[in-house]
Amino acid sequence: MSDTRVSVLTPAGTGAIATVAVAGPRAWEVARWHFRPASGKPLPESPELHRFWFGKLADGDEVVLAVKAVKPEPAVEVHCHGGRRVVRWVVEQFLAGGCREDEPPAARPGARRELTRAPTLRTASILLDQYHGAFDRAVAAVFADLDAGRVAPQLGELAHLAPAGRHLVEPWKVVIAGPPNVGKSSLVNALAGYQRSVVSDIAGTTRDVVTVPVAFGGWPVELADTAGLRAAAGLEAAGVERAERFIRSADLVVWVLDATADELEYPDDAKPADRWLLVLNKIDLEPSDRADVIPDVMRLSAATGEGMSGLAAAIARRLVTHAPEPGAAAPYTPALAEAVYLAHVSAAFGQYDAAAAILRAAIGPG
Numbered sequence: 001m002s003d004t005r006v007s008v009l010t011p012a013g014t015g016a017i018a019t020v021a022v023a024g025p026r027a028w029e030v031a032r033w034h035f036r037p038a039s040g041k042p043l044p045e046s047p048e049l050h051r052f053w054f055g056k057l058a059d060g061d062e063v064v065l066a067v068k069a070v071k072p073e074p075a076v077e078v079h080c081h082g083g084r085r086v087v088r089w090v091v092e093q094f095l096a097g098g099c100r101e102d103e104p105p106a107a108r109p110g111a112r113r114e115l116t117r118a119p120t121l122r123t124a125s126i127l128l129d130q131y132h133g134a135f136d137r138a139v140a141a142v143f144a145d146l147d148a149g150r151v152a153p154q155l156g157e158l159a160h161l162a163p164a165g166r167h168l169v170e171p172w173k174v175v176i177a178g179p180p181n182v183g184k185s186s187l188v189n190a191l192a193g194y195q196r197s198v199v200s201d202i203a204g205t206t207r208d209v210v211t212v213p214v215a216f217g218g219w220p221v222e223l224a225d226t227a228g229l230r231a232a233a234g235l236e237a238a239g240v241e242r243a244e245r246f247i248r249s250a251d252l253v254v255w256v257l258d259a260t261a262d263e264l265e266y267p268d269d270a271k272p273a274d275r276w277l278l279v280l281n282k283i284d285l286e287p288s289d290r291a292d293v294i295p296d297v298m299r300l301s302a303a304t305g306e307g308m309s310g311l312a313a314a315i316a317r318r319l320v321t322h323a324p325e326p327g328a329a330a331p332y333t334p335a336l337a338e339a340v341y342l343a344h345v346s347a348a349f350g351q352y353d354a355a356a357a358i359l360r361a362a363i364g365p366g
């Protein structure tokens with residue numbers, strides 16, 4: 001059976017334009033054979049990534065031909081009129097050229113479902129690439145390597161993107177914490193852009209965890225304002241306990257200090273440094289002597305807004321260290337991200353069969 005597959009990516013009968021994907025060792029050869037560029041200039045002998053041409057397929061319909069991948073195997077897309085007969089005719093040209101028809105990778109319901117839940121434009125764009133088959137193409141190449149007992153370089157790339165992939169729909173959890181009255185609620189309000197949390201000059205104002213959905217750098221974040229941490233009794237003690245629970249499960253904790261305070265209370269040293277970001281608030285006021293000498297601290301003012309955009313950018317950088325390039329494959333659900341990560345670890349130990357089995361179990365029959 002031919003290794004070069006043709007599949008229709010767009011759902012039948014829903015759009016004016018349809019996309020037909022052709023992937024495999026002979027994809028470029030067959031596309032070149034059938035496609036006539038409107039410019040009259042012949043297509044290059046080898047596919048060039050991200051290039052596209054307007055023209056005709058055989059002597060039929062006008063289409064756009066786009067190169068989607070060059071390695072590990074060529075993949076092109078034909079964008080044509082969305083009518084069913086036209087789409088069928090396009091597919092048949094490729095079948096006649098020796099390709100075999102394949103289930104569309106994007107027929108997998110997962111990518112479409114996630115796409116409808118995308119909270120930001122950035123995550124929607126990443127999910128759209130997966131809906132168009134980027135992840136499936138990458139995984140097909142990974143299987144080809146693993147099944148042949150070879151290192152799969154694309155698996156490493158996918159594993160790097162696992163943290164981002166876990167949070168395309170589910171937000172990252174960022175907790176704003178610190179001693180009472182340092183300006184935690186003021187910071188949350190400034191980041192959210194509205195008065196989500198009650199602010200007052202009485203220490204112990206926030207009694208419970210207050211969450212607000214925001215986006216930093218296009219990444220979805222659930223920001224949690226917490227009760228100031230101090231020895232407390234009654235209702236406040238319950239708030240402190242809830243704050244501590246949120247801190248333990250957060251992806252990142254922004255620990256806030258007051259620039260005017262004589263005593264600067266740091267988080268316990270036992271806390272892993274990569275989960276903490278230290279912030280010195282109220283720099284619009286006269287700082288205490290101790291405030292001038294704190295290393296690695298972001299200095300800002302929730303009251304004047306100074307340094308606030310820098311804080312949002314710093315949070316995004318700390319959360320997402322690897323983001324997919326436009327068009328690139330990414331594991332797009334928490335389950336796929338987990339599987340890619342575990343498969344990568346197995347493959348690193350030379351257990352290629354185990355790695356392939358983990359991936360197959362996560363992907364399912366489609």
Ligand SMILES: Nc1nc2c(ncn2[C@@H]2O[C@H](COP(=O)(O)OP(=O)(O)OP(=O)(O)O)[C@@H](O)[C@H]2O)c(=O)[nH]1
Nearest residue numbers: 180181182183184185186200204205206228302303
């Ligand atoms: N000058 C100045 N005042 C600030 C700033 N941020 C907060 N404040 C003031 O500091 C006081 C405490 O602010 P909150 O945001 O309620 O502090 P908090 O850390 O949430 O306090 P608790 O919920 O009680 O733990 C309020 O009077 C704020 O107006 C700032 O950047 N500059």
Ligand SMILES: [Mg+2]
Nearest residue numbers: 184185205206
């Ligand atoms: Mg508060």
